[in-house]
Amino acid sequence: MGKVIVIISLVLFVTGCWEYKNTPSNHQILRICNHSDMDIYFRRGNCEGGIFDNYDISVTPQVYKVYAYKCKNAYSPSFEVDIEYSGCLEPRISYVFFDAKILETIPFDTVFKYNMMLGSKIFTKEQLDSLDWTITYP
Incomplete structure (x- = not known):
């Protein structure tokens, strides 16, 4: 019984201490910066x-x-894995941006149906590397 408690404690400790980080070959954090005067929402496109x-x-x-x-x-x-296996012909990743006032007042089905987004940006891994893995809007 004591061994089970030790193993469970070790697993909880290891998983509890894990946090996202960026390395040169594996980025787990992508920074989204809003340089506009309105609140926005972002999402993978x-x-x-x-x-x-x-x-x-x-x-x-x-x-x-x-x-x-x-x-x-x-x-x-x-x-990097998200980009490689994005399903796109060329490895890339996109983000779309929405006006927060619209998303918070109009049902999302309507936003989706009429493609009511502020815009989008598409990136390759090389482009994200050059941007230090930071995407800015606008």
Whole structure:
């Protein structure tokens, strides 16, 4: 019984101490900076820089909302893997941006149907490397 407690404690300690970090070959943190005077939401986009699906990101503002003139981190076990296996013809990743006032007042089905986004940006790994893994809006 004592061995089980020690093993469980060790597993909880190791998983509890793990945190996201960036290394030259594996980026787990992507910084999104909002240089505009309005609050925005961001989300991964499809290969062409469009809205990926109709998941309502406004229900989790703590993850997707970036306040005016602020930055927020996006997390992934490996953005390099996300880029490589994005399903795009060429390895890349895109992010789309939305006006927070629109997302918080209009049902997301409508936002999705009418493609009501502020814009999008598409990046290769090399481009993100040159940007120090920071995406800015606008």
